[in-house]
Structure formats: structure tokens, C-alpha cells
Amino acid sequence: MDKNTLIKEFQQIFSIEASQGVQTFFSPGRINLIGEHTDYNGGYVLPCALTYGTYGAVKLREDRRVRVYSKNFPSKGIIEFSLDSLEYAAEDNWANYPKGMIRYIQECQGPLPAGFDLYVSGNLPNGAGLSSSASLEMLMGVILDEVFTLGLDRIELVKLGQRVENEFIGVNSGIMDQFAVGMGKVNCGMFLDCQTLEYEYAPLDLEGHEIIIINSNKRRELADSKYNQRRSECEQALQLLQRELDIQSLGDLTEEEFEANLSLIEDEVLIKRAKHAVFENNRTKKALKSLKAGDLKTFGSLMDESHLSMREDYEITGIEMDTIVEAAWAQPGTVGARMTGGGFGGCAIALVDADEVDGFIKEVGERYKQKIGYEADFYVASIGDGTKRI
Ligand code: GLA
Numbered sequence: 001m002d003k004n005t006l007i008k009e010f011q012q013i014f015s016i017e018a019s020q021g022v023q024t025f026f027s028p029g030r031i032n033l034i035g036e037h038t039d040y041n042g043g044y045v046l047p048c049a050l051t052y053g054t055y056g057a058v059k060l061r062e063d064r065r066v067r068v069y070s071k072n073f074p075s076k077g078i079i080e081f082s083l084d085s086l087e088y089a090a091e092d093n094w095a096n097y098p099k100g101m102i103r104y105i106q107e108c109q110g111p112l113p114a115g116f117d118l119y120v121s122g123n124l125p126n127g128a129g130l131s132s133s134a135s136l137e138m139l140m141g142v143i144l145d146e147v148f149t150l151g152l153d154r155i156e157l158v159k160l161g162q163r164v165e166n167e168f169i170g171v172n173s174g175i176m177d178q179f180a181v182g183m184g185k186v187n188c189g190m191f192l193d194c195q196t197l198e199y200e201y202a203p204l205d206l207e208g209h210e211i212i213i214i215n216s217n218k219r220r221e222l223a224d225s226k227y228n229q230r231r232s233e234c235e236q237a238l239q240l241l242q243r244e245l246d247i248q249s250l251g252d253l254t255e256e257e258f259e260a261n262l263s264l265i266e267d268e269v270l271i272k273r274a275k276h277a278v279f280e281n282n283r284t285k286k287a288l289k290s291l292k293a294g295d296l297k298t299f300g301s302l303m304d305e306s307h308l309s310m311r312e313d314y315e316i317t318g319i320e321m322d323t324i325v326e327a328a329w330a331q332p333g334t335v336g337a338r339m340t341g342g343g344f345g346g347c348a349i350a351l352v353d354a355d356e357v358d359g360f361i362k363e364v365g366e367r368y369k370q371k372i373g374y375e376a377d378f379y380v381a382s383i384g385d386g387t388k389r390i
Pocket of ligand 1: 038040175177341342343
């Protein structure tokens with residue numbers, strides 16, 4: 001979306017004639033290349049920021065009111081609240097994300113000096129597992145940081161974004177999404193240790209391949225409660241292991257150590273959940289190595305293994321994601337494919353030979369429609385920067 005359109009739409013919605021003082025920002029969505037459900041297990045992730053995301057236009061006000069409008073939720077209209085009253089309200093819907101962010105920033109920084117009007121327009125499919133919510137949280141965070149020159153550390157903003165999700169919204173998610181959105185770098189993956197928050201950028205040299213994002217369009221009903229359930233299953237497994245092992249998280253275990261201590265967990269389901277976390281963590285480390293070595297073939301196999309582990313052990317894929325990924329595996333140009341993000345619907349990603357992309361989209365699309373009964377959507381990913389002023 002270009003900046004002038006964004007400013008014009010802002011002016012129309014808020015009936016503001018002058019475009020002076022309107023400032024514009026962009027915040028990406030993300031995909032995760034590999035390292036799924038490892039973030040809250042103290043492990044590694046390897047996400048990247050997309051060039052799809054959320055645009056925002058903002059103008060300061062003279063009073064302490066905040067008015068927000070999203071082009072993606074037109075029926076909600078302009079939602080209005082005060083900087084001095086920032087409680088979660090179900091009827092405020094999407095506006096709870098920016099509201100939570102304002103609240104926590106004020107808690108750290110003291111009261112902000114003025115309210116503002118904010119117009120938001122996103123081109124990420126909502127609820128598709130591409131982190132539209134983290135995109136919105138970081139958009140608000142960076143806007144406040146920049147327009148009020150707060151000088152906040154970006155990692156601190158990332159942590160506040162996660163806090164909004166955990167405490168304000170009530171989803172017990174890890175740090176990956178806000179980190180990927182806030183810290184993204186063009187054409188790079190981010191290899192992040194979620195225990196220490198140490199990270200490195202891994203340039204993506206895809207040698208004539210594209211990353212295709214496939215949206216299953218499956219509604220992610222109950223996704224949050226099942227997510228919280230998986231998280232607590234991992235915590236239970238960890239506690240059982242900690243009776244004998246001196247570890248902080250499942251991410252501290254090698255595959256061998258895990259296999260040698262299965263008897264401590266006993267419960268079959270908990271063993272499967274923990275196994276995914278431990279093995280996925282190891283796959284993520286191997287994936288970084290293969291990227292650095294330019295070994296896409298190994299990288300692709302690790303993606304495939306990751307999907308199998310989510311299907312068999314973590315049990316978060318479901319018929320829609322499995323249909324997409326299995327159809328993707330059957331295509332001539334596919335190097336690797338897996339579900340990406342939290343699961344229970346959402347998106348898959350596939351690494352595909354650039355010359356085979358058209359055939360890939362046609363074939364996978366047809367197979368999906370035939371089996372599931374409705375269409376999947378396809379996007380060619382391009383990897384961009386984290387949240388920034390535009
Ligand atoms: C969601 C969460 C992340 C992460 C992924 C699974 O996207 O928000 O913190 O746990 O699921 O890897």
C-alpha cells in the first residue's frame with residue numbers, strides 16, 4: 001500500500017482535512033521456517049518477517065482521547081477510549097491489542113503526553129497464523145516509541161508485545177511472533193535462542209527457489225485453548241523430568257538425554273509432546289547449519305520431518321494442513337513443506353523451485369479443493385524488515 005493512499009484513507013475516516021502531522025508506519029507478519037512450539041520450551045526458532053503486514057497512519061491530538069479504526073474490521077467503526085482508562089473490553093475487539101500496548105508502555109514510561117487518531121489497514125489474512133496480532137502490537141509499540149521519542153529498546157518492546165498477548169488478551173504464547181515482527185531483516189531468517197534472547201540473522205540464499213505460503217482458510221476455532229493445553233502438557237513433562245534432571249527447560253535436553261529418561265515421564269501423550277519439543281529444537285539447529293552451508297536439500301528434509309513430528313507427536317496439524325503438505329510433497333519442484341505457526345489450521349509453507357511454482361499452485365490447489373471442499377490461498381513470500389516508519 002502506498003503512503004499517500006494510507007494518509008488519504010486516514011483523512012477520510014477521521015474527517016481531518018489537513019494531511020500535515022500524519023505519520024505512517026508498517027509492521028510485518030511472519031512465517032516460521034522451522035522451530036515450532038519450541039519458543040515456550042526454551043528452545044530455538046527460525047522465523048522471518050514478511051512484506052505483508054499492517055499499515056498505520058497516526059496523528060496526535062490535543063486531548064487524551066484515542067480513536068482507532070481498522071479497514072479490516074469496518075463494522076466495528078471508530079473505537080474510542082482514553083489514555084487514562086485502558087481496560088480490556090470484549091466489545092473493543094481488535095482494538096484491545098493497541099490498547100494493551102499503550103497500557104504497558106505507560107506503565108513503564110509514565111503517562112503519555114497526548115492522545116491520537118490511528119488508522120490501520122492490513123493485508124495479512126486474519127487468524128491465518130501469520131501473526132496479524134503481533135503485527136498490530138508491534139505497530140502500536142513502534143508508533144508510540146517514535147512519535148513520543150521514548151527511546152525504547154526494541155527487545156523491550158518485543159517483550160511488552162508478548163505481555164499484551166499473555167496478560168491482556170490471555171493467550172499463553174511465546175516470544176517468537178513479536179520478535180520476528182519487531183526484529184525482522186530483509187531476506188534474512190532470525191535464529192533466536194528463546195531462553196536467552198541471543199539471536200543471529202541468517203541470510204536466505206534460496207538459489208532459484210521461492211517460499212510459497214498456503215493458507216488453508218480453516219477457521220482456527222479453539223486454537224487458543226488447544227495451544228494453552230499443549231503448553232501445559234510440555235510443562236508437566238518438564239516437571240516430571242526435573243525430578244531427576246537438572247534442567248530449566250525441554251530445550252536443555254539433547255535427543256539422547258531425552259530418550260534415556262523416558263521412564264521419568266511415563267505418560268504416553270506427555271512423552272510425545274516433549275519428544276516433539278526436544279527433536280524440533282535439534283532440527284532447528286541443524287536447519288541453521290544447512291542454510292549457512294547453502295544445503296537447501298537438507299533444509300527441506302528438516303522441514304518435512306518437522307511437519308511429521310507436528311502431525312504424529314504434537315498432533316496440531318489436522319486434515320486441512322496434512323492435505324496441503326502431503327500434496328506439496330508430491331510436487332516435482334518441492335524441496336520441503338510444513339505447517340507454520342501455532343497450528344489447528346492456519347498456513348503451511350513450501351520451498352519450491354521457482355520454475356515449478358505455477359504447477360505447484362494449480363496441483364496443490366486442486367487436490368485441496370477436492371478433498372476439503374473449499375479453496376486454499378497461495379502467496380509467494382518475500383522477506384522484509386521489522387516494524388518501521390515509512
Ligand atoms: C504461535 C505462538 C508462538 C509460537 C508458535 C508455535 O504463533 O504465538 O509463540 O509458540 O505458535 O511455534
